[in-house]
Amino acid sequence: MSDSIELIPGNSLLTYSPEAGRALAIKMARLSIKVTQPDATVREKLRPDYANDADMLISIAHVIAAEFATIAQANNYWR
Amino acid sequence: MSDSIELIPGNSLLTYSPEAGRALAIKMARLSIKVTQPDATVREKLRPDYANDADMLISIAHVIAAEFATIAQANNYWR
Amino acid sequence: MSDSIELIPGNSLLTYSPEAGRALAIKMARLSIKVTQPDATVREKLRPDYANDADMLISIAHVIAAEFATIAQANNYWR
Amino acid sequence: MSDSIELIPGNSLLTYSPEAGRALAIKMARLSIKVTQPDATVREKLRPDYANDADMLISIAHVIAAEFATIAQANNYWR
Amino acid sequence: MSDSIELIPGNSLLTYSPEAGRALAIKMARLSIKVTQPDATVREKLRPDYANDADMLISIAHVIAAEFATIAQANNYWR
Amino acid sequence: MSDSIELIPGNSLLTYSPEAGRALAIKMARLSIKVTQPDATVREKLRPDYANDADMLISIAHVIAAEFATIAQANNYWR
Numbered sequence: 001m002s003d004s005i006e007l008i009p010g011n012s013l014l015t016y017s018p019e020a021g022r023a024l025a026i027k028m029a030r031l032s033i034k035v036t037q038p039d040a041t042v043r044e045k046l047r048p049d050y051a052n053d054a055d056m057l058i059s060i061a062h063v064i065a066a067e068f069a070t071i072a073q074a075n076n077y078w079r
Numbered sequence: 080m081s082d083s084i085e086l087i088p089g090n091s092l093l094t095y096s097p098e099a100g101r102a103l104a105i106k107m108a109r110l111s112i113k114v115t116q117p118d119a120t121v122r123e124k125l126r127p128d129y130a131n132d133a134d135m136l137i138s139i140a141h142v143i144a145a146e147f148a149t150i151a152q153a154n155n156y157w158r
Numbered sequence: 159m160s161d162s163i164e165l166i167p168g169n170s171l172l173t174y175s176p177e178a179g180r181a182l183a184i185k186m187a188r189l190s191i192k193v194t195q196p197d198a199t200v201r202e203k204l205r206p207d208y209a210n211d212a213d214m215l216i217s218i219a220h221v222i223a224a225e226f227a228t229i230a231q232a233n234n235y236w237r
Numbered sequence: 238m239s240d241s242i243e244l245i246p247g248n249s250l251l252t253y254s255p256e257a258g259r260a261l262a263i264k265m266a267r268l269s270i271k272v273t274q275p276d277a278t279v280r281e282k283l284r285p286d287y288a289n290d291a292d293m294l295i296s297i298a299h300v301i302a303a304e305f306a307t308i309a310q311a312n313n314y315w316r
Numbered sequence: 317m318s319d320s321i322e323l324i325p326g327n328s329l330l331t332y333s334p335e336a337g338r339a340l341a342i343k344m345a346r347l348s349i350k351v352t353q354p355d356a357t358v359r360e361k362l363r364p365d366y367a368n369d370a371d372m373l374i375s376i377a378h379v380i381a382a383e384f385a386t387i388a389q390a391n392n393y394w395r
Numbered sequence: 396m397s398d399s400i401e402l403i404p405g406n407s408l409l410t411y412s413p414e415a416g417r418a419l420a421i422k423m424a425r426l427s428i429k430v431t432q433p434d435a436t437v438r439e440k441l442r443p444d445y446a447n448d449a450d451m452l453i454s455i456a457h458v459i460a461a462e463f464a465t466i467a468q469a470n471n472y473w474r
Binding site for chain 6: 243244245248249250251265266269270272273274279283286287290292293296297299300303304306307310311
Binding site: 017018019022023026050051052053054055057058059060061062064065066068069072073077078079 | 085086087090091092093107108111112114115116121125128129132134135138139141142145146148149152153
């Protein structure tokens with residue numbers, strides 16, 4: 001399954017800015033969902049479930065923070 | 080979606096103090112919610128859900144801690 | 159909101175001992191809750207919810223561990 | 238139990254690219270599930286439970302992020 | 317509250333062995349619970365709640381892992 | 396309690412391979428459960444609870460990932 005779905009856009013953790021690194025973190029988190037549930041129709045159906053649920057929105061924010069920690073370190077924090 | 084919403088205010092993880100770094104962590108966590116649920120009306124409606132729920136308040140605190148860990152390291156802990 | 163509430167007491171992650179660092183971790187976690195729910199009356203009302211719930215007590219302990227990891231590193235583990 | 242199930246394919250954290258590192262993170266997360274529930278029939282039965290549940294999909298994404306953080310560091314972020 | 321409860325036994329993260337470091341991680345996690353719920357009678361009443369609940373036992377294991385990560389780093393992994 | 400139960404087999408985080416490190420992570424996670432619930436009969440009774448629950452299997456995978464991160468770093472990622 002993970003063979004046919006791109007997991008890291010551009011196949012690199014290096015980005016030109018923190019903003020771009022954050023966007024990458026969000027994309028990587030979404031691609032994790034996609035690889036586990038490859039059916040776009042199901043994912044679309046689940047969208048209102050989490051987009052209207054405070055608890056799940058917070059959980060998503062936690063995953064983004066975790067992905068971003070790795071990307072930020074890869075980029076030496078864009079210092 | 081993430082193209083039109085600013086994800087990291089100032090496009091930098093560097094802040095002049097721990098206090099400012101903490102404020103940035105909070106803002107980044109909130110912007111993660113915003114990028115997943117861009118509709119301000121829905122977010123406003125969800126506010127009492129988490130603001131009056133001890134479990135969700137704790138989850139938010141966990142996300143802030145995770146974001147702050149990255150920011151603190153980026154700033155070499157303001158040593 | 160985060161402008162009017164102090165987020166990091168003393169505006170520094172540096173403490174003179176592990177014990178003081180741990181106390182700071184606890185305070186920072188509590189201040190995260192405060193910034194999300196600034197109303198003291200509500201927070202006081204929520205107190206018995208988490209103080210008598212094993213699951214939430216464990217979640218709070220997890221947040222303290224996360225905050226402490228950052229503080230300990232900032233202090234080079236008080237070696 | 239963990240003796241008879243391969244836990245890390247190739248017995249190495251080193252991969253030739255971020256994409257391959259991400260695929261390894263996903264495999265390692267799945268093998269953690271397998272080692273705890275070695276019965277393939279049960280795992281197959283549980284599949285629709287998590288694949289159609291937004292909350293669990295998010296939790297899986299969090300585990301992948303955690304595994305990937307270690308793999309990325311092992312590979313010096315493929316810099 | 318945190319003033320009267322010892323948070324880190326011995327006021328040090330340094331231990332003579334991994335085993336002792338692990339015991340410290342467990343103690344620190346327990347003291348986080350104690351500082352949030354200082355009433356021993358309540359804590360004792362909550363004990364069967366988490367000791368007989370697989371989900372909470374797993375959550376406690378996660379907290380121990382988080383505390384231990386910090387202690388292990390403090391001790392340079394007892395290499 | 397933690398005095399009578401071995402917490403880290405071999406009292407070392409160093410292993411000869413990633414696979415052995417992963418097995419150690421799993422053992423350490425299980426020993427955290429054991430130290431919190433020392434009664435083997437209760438643990439055995441809880442087994443079907445988590446082994447047949449997708450959500451708990453994912454939580455266990457998260458704990459294994461956390462333990463492994465520490466072990467991998469201790470071993471300098473077996474580079």
